[in-house]
Amino acid sequence: MTLWGGRFEGSPDDALSALSRSVEFDWRLAPYEIEVNLAHLNNLIEQSVVTKEDGARLKQALMELATEIGSGKFTYSKADEDVHSAIERGLVEKCGELGGSIRAGRSRNDLVVTDFKLYLIDHLLEVAALVAELVKVLNSQAKKHLDVAAPGFTHTQHAQPITFAQELSKHSHSLLRDIDRIFDWLNRNSKSPYGAGALAGSPLVPKPEKIAKELGFTGVMANSIDAVSDRDFAAEALFDLAMLGIHLSRIGEEFILWSSNEFNWVQISDAYTTGSSIMPQKKNADIAELARGKSGRFIGNLTSLLVVLKGLPFAYNRDLQEDKEPVFDSIDQLLVLLPALTGMVQTAKFNPDKISANVTSGFSLATEIADYLAKKQVPFAIAHEAAGMCVKLCESNSIELDQLTDAQFAQIHPALTSDVRDVLDVKAAVASRSSSLGTAGASVGKAIAELDKQISRVEGEISNHRKLLSGMISQ
Missing domain, CATH: 1.20.200.10 (Fumarase/aspartase (Central domain))
Structure with a gap:
């Protein structure tokens, strides 16, 4: 079934019908289309386009279709072009020519985008x-x-603990x-x-705000x-x-x-x-x-x-x-x-x-040496160079940073005294980064607690949004 044809002398070619047909994928919009049809029907009754008696028949038919769509009893046929024509066919089957009344004052253009938004x-x-x-x-x-403690990575290389x-x-x-x-x-x-109708609005839908509210929208475009x-x-x-x-x-x-x-x-x-x-x-x-x-x-x-x-x-x-x-x-x-x-x-x-x-492989504690010197008012560019020299010396001697002797530290920079080893410790390095976004355990624990609060907020917002809908999520 198509929703057009009066001005054409013949039937569409099979090749056109095959190309134009979308019902196989847009059928999932059917539950939303029923909701939109019900809201539109209320408008048609209010505008005296459909009598209250006919409106009651159409509403009953739509409700029956909703149940039959949910159960699978009613579905699209090979003759249906799209979800809109399939549902109108269902109305015609139940109500005769009266079923075609539902199309008054609207176009597939505004219908499909409304269905699609509700789906999304x-x-x-x-x-x-x-x-x-x-x-x-x-x-x-x-x-x-x-x-x-874990090795942190940048460039997929060990960086810092x-x-x-x-x-x-x-x-x-x-x-x-x-x-x-x-x-x-x-x-x-x-x-x-x-x-919106096809593009210019419709005199048969003078109060789109009312339909929008019925469908759970917050307003009208x-x-x-x-x-x-x-x-x-x-x-x-x-x-x-x-x-x-x-x-x-x-x-x-x-x-x-x-x-x-x-x-x-x-x-x-x-x-x-x-x-x-x-x-x-x-x-x-x-x-x-x-x-x-x-x-x-x-x-x-x-x-x-x-x-x-x-x-x-x-x-x-x-x-x-x-x-x-x-x-x-x-x-x-x-x-x-x-x-x-x-x-x-x-x-x-x-x-x-x-x-x-x-954790310490790849000399991941080298930054601690640079920070140690920086705290002694050594310009960071020099501190960075000194820490790099420590790494170079360790590599050449196949040792770790904390295995450098006092003399070797002092030779690289006089401010590198024996207590530098106190910072060459994973737990100390992690704990020292205690800002709100840092990696210290206490900081991360607080951040996770805040994440838990955010999840509670999110679940509340989801619940509030769902209250505006009509339980169509399973379709």
């Missing part, structure tokens, strides 16, 4: 809730390792930014486009042309999801390295690993690898939509049929990936002895 509001909240669960798991693991809890909890901070970006998206994009042509909200959502995917990829990469024989810092549970079809000994961190791999998919989805949107003139163009599949794919992949990654992190068993075993 619903599912971005679901993604945010799953990210919050991952943050809680990361925080829980971090709290267990506040006293574990850190608290391993800080290494883990750094991901919580980036993930909370991802959630806040979703909230920003909601604040900016929870405006209804409904009532200000320009009807912008309302039907805007897909900023979809591109922005894809960016938010791509950024989240990049953060998940970083987590995956670190777990891949940590679980290797070369690191042996973590044991990933058998429940979250796979084996090899030829090598019996293998235990592969596939979840972590898929988290890393899918980031490319999320970035690709964003890029593909941006390319579609560039250069589109005026109001709605059929190019915009291409807006939904990239979004649906990114949402689908994250709803599968996030629970798996959360389970992997939650059940991971870290090896503190292995993590701490090589």
Whole structure:
């Protein structure tokens, strides 16, 4: 079934129908379309376009369709062009010609973008809730390792000693930014486009604000042309999801390295690993690898939509049929990936002895020498040079920094007295970085406590946003 044809002399060619058909992927908007139809029906009754008696019949039919869509009893057919024509067909089957009354005062242009926004509001909240669960798991693991010293890395080389809890909890901070970006998206994009019609508005929908409120939007878009042509909200959502995917990829990469024989810092549970079809000994961190791999998919989805949107003139163009599949794919992949990654992190068993075993390798305490001299008012450029000379001397003699003699220290710089060895200690080095963002255990513990507070805030905001919706998240 199509929603057009009166001005045409013949039927569309099969090739056109195949190209134009979108119902296979936009059918997931059906529950939201029912909600929009119900709000629109109330408007049509109020405007006397539909009588109260006919309105009651249509409402009953819509409610029946909602149930049948949920159960799978009603679905699209081979003849349906899109979700809109399928649902109108269902109304006609139940109400006869009266079913076509629902189309008055609206266009597929404003209908589809309204459906799409409701879908995204619903599912971005679901993604945010799953990210919050991952943050809680990361925080829980971090709290267990506040006293574990680890080598910190820059350029994938040993840099300075850190608290391993800080290494883990750094991901919580980036993930909370991802959630806040979703909230920003909601604040900016929870405006209804409904009532824009094809592009100019409709005299049959004089109060779009009322429909917006019924659907849980915070207001109405200000320009009807912008309302039907805007897909900023979809591109922005894809960016938010791509950024989240990049953060998940970083987590995956670190777990891949940590679980290797070369690191042996973590044991990933058998429940979250796979084996090899030829090598019996293998235990592969596939979840972590898929988290890393899918980031490319999320970035690709964003890029593909941006390319579609560039250069589109005026109001709605059929190019915009291409807006939904990239979004649906990114949402689908994250709803599968996030629970798996959360389970992997939650059940991971870290090896503190292995993590701490090589904290000082690579002369990671060299900065302590430079800081020691700086505290003695030695210009840092000179202090840095002296610390580098200490490293060079150790390398040439195959010894560690604390094995240099008093004479060797003094030869490099007279301010390097014997008490310099007091700072060449991992615990002292970590504890000395006690600012609010530093790696000292006490500082990291306070930061994690603040993260826990932020998660409580996030869960409250998710709950408040969901109250505006109608429980459509399972669709």
